[in-house]
Every structure is written in C-alpha cells, then in structure tokens.
C-alpha cells in the first residue's frame with residue numbers, strides 16, 4: 001500500500017511538472033504540493049538513506065548553499081540540491097522526487113538543502129539531517145513569521161527534532177548562538193575574530209539578552225548586531241568559535257583574503273566575493289563542510305573561483321550596457337548593498353524595485369529601516385528608476401532619504417524599465433526584492449540572452 | 456520656531472519602519488524652515504521630559520515590551536503621564552500605543568500591568584490582524600482618511616470615556632469588532648498603523664506637528680508642501696483598498 005502511494009505521488013508530481021512546462025510557467029512548488037497531498041510523509045520516505053545537510057537563517061542561505069555546491073562540483077561529487085531557491089517543504093519534496101526513480105528509490109545519496117525558517121521544523125523532522133547550519137537571524141518578512149523571536153523559536157523546535165545532527169551556529173549573532181544553549185546536539189560555532197567596525201549599527205535586531213533581558217554589550221562589532229557580544233546581567237557571551245576568520249583582508253576588485261583557523265590548523269582562504277557578509281557565508285559553508293567530513297582544505301581552495309549565485313548579485317550585458325541585479329530583501333542586507341552601490345560612484349543608473357507579494361512579505365515598511373539616507377548623503381544621481389507593485393512607496397522612501405523627487409522615474413511596466421536600462425548609456429544597478437527579482441531578472445536576462453532559471 | 460522631539464525607547468521599540476515616522480516629521484518641519492531636534496532616550500537613561508514638545512513611541516516585539524516595564528515603574532510612567540496631561544503631543548504606534556493602557560492579557564491568560572495612563576485594556580490572541588488597512592480620523596483629528604499597515608495580535612478595547620482616533624474603513628483596527636481604531640486623548644495620538652504611518656498621510660503628519668506647535672507657541676500655521684510623491688503612494692493604496700477619501 002505504502003509503495004503504491006509513493007509511486008502515485010511521484011507520478012502525479014511528474015505529470016504536474018510536465019504540465020507546467022507545457023504552459024511555459026516557472027512555478028516550482030506545485031509538483032511537490034501535489035505529491036504531499038497524495039503521500040503526506042513522502043519527504044521522510046525519500047530522505048531515508050540520503051546524507052543531508054540543511055541550511056537556514058535570514059540572510060546568506062542561497063550564497064552559502066551555492067558555495068557548498070561549488071565545493072562538491074569541484075570535487076566531482078554527485079548530490080541533489082534545491083538550487084532554484086524553492087525552499088519550502090513542497091519545493092524541497094519536489095527536488096527529492098526529481099532525483100528519485102518513479103518507485104521512490106533515490107538516485108542521489110547526498111543532499112544540500114536550503115530551507116525556509118518557517119518550514120524548518122517539518123523539513124528537519126522529515127529529513128533527519130546529519131548537519132544543520134544556521135547563518136544568522138535578522139528581521140525579515142515580519143508579517144509572515146510575526147517577529148524575530150518567533151523565527152528563533154521555529155529554529156529551536158527544528159533543531160530539537162534532530163538530536164543526532166551536528167549544528168553549526170554563527171557565534172557572532174546572539175540570536176543564532178543562543179540556539180545552542182539548551183539542545184542535546186553537538187554544536188560547532190563559527191565567527192569572525194579579526195574584524196572590528198567602529199560604525200554603530202543604527203537598527204539592532206537583537207538588543208536584549210534572551211535569558212535575562214539585560215541589554216547586550218559588545219567588545220567588538222562586525223556589522224548590524226553581529227560581533228563579540230556579552231550580557232552584563234547573566235554573563236552569557238559569544239561562544240569561542242571553533243571555525244574562525246583570524247583576519248580578513250579585502251582584495252580590491254577580487255574579494256577577500258581570510259586567515260581561517262579550525263581545530264586542525266590555520267590556512268589562507270582566497271574568497272572571490274567581496275564584502276564581510278560573504279566572509280560569514282564562507283565560514284558557514286566551511287564549518288558545514290567540515291562537519292559533513294568533507295576535505296576542508298580542498299573546500300577552502302574551491303572558494304577561490306566561486307562566482308555569485310543566481311539573484312544575489314548577478315552581472316549581464318544588454319547591448320553594451322553592463323547590468324547588475326542585486327537582491328535586496330531586508331534592512332541589514334539592503335544596507336550592505338547600498339554601501340556597494342555608493343562605492344560605484346555617480347555615473348550609474350540605479351533602479352529600485354519593490355513588490356509586496358506573499359513571498360516578499362506583504363509589509364513593505366522595512367524599507368524605512370534601511371539606510372537610504374547614507375546613500376543620498378554621498379551620491380546624487382542624474383536619474384533613478386523605480387518599479388514594482390509598491391513603486392510609489394519606493395519613490396516616497398527615496399524622496400525622504402534625500403533623493404531629488406524630479407529625478408525619479410516610475411516605470412509602469414517591465415518593458416519601460418528594460419527600455420530605460422538599455423538606453424541609459426551607463427551601467428545599471430537593479431535592486432529588486434524577491435518576487436520583483438524573479439520577473440526583472442527574467443526580463444533582463446531574456447534581453448541579454450541568458451537562460452531562464454528553472455531550466 | 457523649533458520642535459524638540461523625544462524618541463522614547465528607540466532601542467527596544469523600533470519595529471516596522473518606525474524610523475520613517477521620525478524622518479517624516481523632521482523633513483516636513485525642515486522643508487518649512489522650522490527647526491527640529493530629535494533626542495533618543497533608550498531604556499534606562501535618566502532625563503527630564505519637560506523640555507520636549509513631542510514624544511514618539513514605536514512598536515516592539517512581545518518579549519521586548521516586558522523589558523520596558525521595570526523602566527516605566529522606576530518613574531518614567533509618572534513623567535509620561537504628566538507630559539500627556541500637560542497637553543504635550545504623543546504619537547504612539549502599536550506596542551507603544553498598547554503601553555499607554557492599563558495592561559495586557561496574554562493569550563494564555565497571564566496579566567501584565569502597563570502604564571495605566573489611559574483607560575483601556577488589550578487582550579492577546581493567537582490570530583494576528585495583519586494587512587493594509589484604512590480608517591477615517593475623528594473630527595478632532597482632522598477627519599481625513601489614513602492608510603497604513605497593521606500587524607498585531609492584541610485586541611484593544613477603549614474605556615467608555617475615551618475617544619478613538621478614527622473609524623475603520625478597511626481592515627481590523629483596535630479589535631476587529633467595534634470598528635474603532637486607535638485612541639485620541641488631548642494631544643495623544645495612539646494607533647496600530649505602522650507602514651510607517653506618517654509619510655503616506657501628510658495631512659495627518661501635519662496635524663500632529665501643528666498640535667505641538669500650537670501648544671508651544673500659542674498659534675502656528677504650516678505652509679503647504681509639494682506632496683506629489685506622498686499623494687501618489689497614498690492614492691495607490693486607497694484604490695487598492697477601494698476606499699474613497
């Protein structure tokens with residue numbers, strides 16, 4: 001009976017996928033939903049015997065997963081991974097079905113899975129991963145999960161559902177590190193030792209100790225609420241990281257040079273991506289790889305030629321115009337991207353895109369927590385574009401941040417946006433949030449002649 | 456002319472774009488050549504509140520609101536009450552609004568004393584009221600339509616002597632049942648609307664600023680501003696909610 005159910009679920013999922021393809025649509029969760037309707041425990045059936053690594057957290061999931069895939073690709077190891085970013089239980093199930101025979105027998109024995117925070121307990125329970133990695137916790141999609149402390153609770157519940165898993169946690173994020181306080185799991189912390197920023201963060205997502213309510217103090221900040229934190233009230237503090245960046249040296253135009261310390265020794269890592277947040281992504285990937293038992297040296301070496309992952313930061317050319325698309329979806333991530341935008345000077349055409357679909361979070365008020373003021377204190381642009389369901393809110397935000405309202409062009413359609421980008425006569429930098437990115441990228445990459453992402 | 460704005464507990468109550476309300480007030484004063492000084496008073500700072508003209512208290516997470524109570528009990532509660540009774544202007548959003556009331560009963564039945572400055576009570580529930588919404592201000596607050604975004608589990612019921620800030624046109628407001636939204640008492644404006652509430656509602660913002668200027672200088676006028684971007688964003692949401700002004 002069970003076998004029949006699994007067979008029917010896999011079959012229905014495939015038929016759904018073919019149907020969607022025939023219609024030319026890119027939806028990636030429906031085949032999984034159909035299968036789970038027929039066989040609710042399908043994911044745990046398929047996941048049995050697959051060595052699984054699950055990543056979650058607010059920022060950096062996709063980049064970290066990309067680094068891990070790159071490590072496996074470099075080593076020539078076969079695996080499955082939800083690479084289109086479909087990170088709900090349905091999307092993950094669909095990915096497993098894709099890599100199974102129609103009988104439900106898995107063709108791959110290793111999985112790298114990126115998982116949404118809200119779906120994390122259910123996915124962990126079903127897959128019983130060997131390693132769990134949490135990148136960080138920031139305010140994001142507040143209306144979907146309520147509050148950061150609720151999101152933390154999801155992760156805590158999830159970890160408790162897999163007591164045999166090794167858990168890799170960001171020591172510098174007090175919210176993430178606190179997940180290790182009271183779990184039976186083996187915990188490995190990672191963090192940045194050799195960086196200290198003198199800039200005070202303007203929005204702290206985790207000001208108070210979760211154990212006693214006292215305000216956290218910092219010996220050192222890296223960015224946002226990350227750093228060497230401690231609680232003057234109860235004495236809890238940043239755990240000493242087993243996997244640490246001893247020092248981080250920016251290499252202009254190339255990325256960062258990291259001195260990595262693990263219990264096995266020290267080595268230099270050349271990371272081909274710029275910015276400190278990518279150093280954190282590299283540390284979460286390396287601590288996960290180490291916990292999985294992969295060759296850490298070879299993994300570290302592979303980061304030398306790791307390029308940007310779909311959507312996070314992507315470059316293309318439309319005619320002669322260079323276009324960069326950078327995903328922006330919460331204040332902390334946005335501030336990093338705005339710093340990058342400011343570093344490019346004023347001879348660029350910035351386009352800000354804002355949607356409020358369910359997958360974006362229907363509450364767009366986070367744009368007021370991001371520091372657009374810092375950008376317009378430094379830069380004035382000849383022309384600025386805005387587009388998306390909430391384009392007018394974006395325009396208003398930019399006006400109050402100090403942009404000249406007369407310089408802002410509101411594009412009513414994607415065609416207008418694409419046309420303006422193609423005719424800008426200067427490099428364009430497009431900053432969309434999640435669903436805006438899906439459509440903008442689709443449109444621009446068609447013009448640039450790149451493949452659509454679900455193919 | 457100048458307004459001294461006090462942002463209370465910015466370290467704890469700073470969710471949902473609250474900084475946007477401060478930015479909006481500051482800009483709209485500066486564009487008219489009126490001075491604006493914003494002072495942030497984090498948890499635990501000791502300061503005399505009598506020097507300020509306008510107080511802003513934002514929204515926060517449930518956990519963080521309990522952190523506040525010891526600070527309020529250490530004397531700030533009385534200072535806030537005195538300022539409110541003195542006719543000072545307050546804009547209090549979501550969690551900051553709830554704090555003005557007598558207390559909060561959690562979904563599990565646990566009671567938590569708040570400041571009791573105003574006679575209302577909030578009851579928690581597991582279903583959150585989330586979404587874009589609109590309400591019409593009472594005549595004492597200008598009578599215009601306000602658009603915003605609400606996200607709260609708490610259901611607030613005003614005591615019989617209290618006037619709501621407005622009447623719900625679309626969405627839930629105070630409790631999703633009696634059609635009221637927020638509270639208006641003297642120059643205290645309490646609302647569930649974040650978004651933030653002020654940028655898309657320039658008339659509401661100006662009304663709040665005017666109440667503080669009148670209190671301070673006896674009389675004041677605010678020159679009209681070019682509100683094209685404000686009105687475009689506002690119109691978009693009014694249309695989407697099928698609400699007419």
Ligand SMILES: [Zn+2]
Nearest residue numbers: 209212231234
């Ligand atoms: Zn503590």
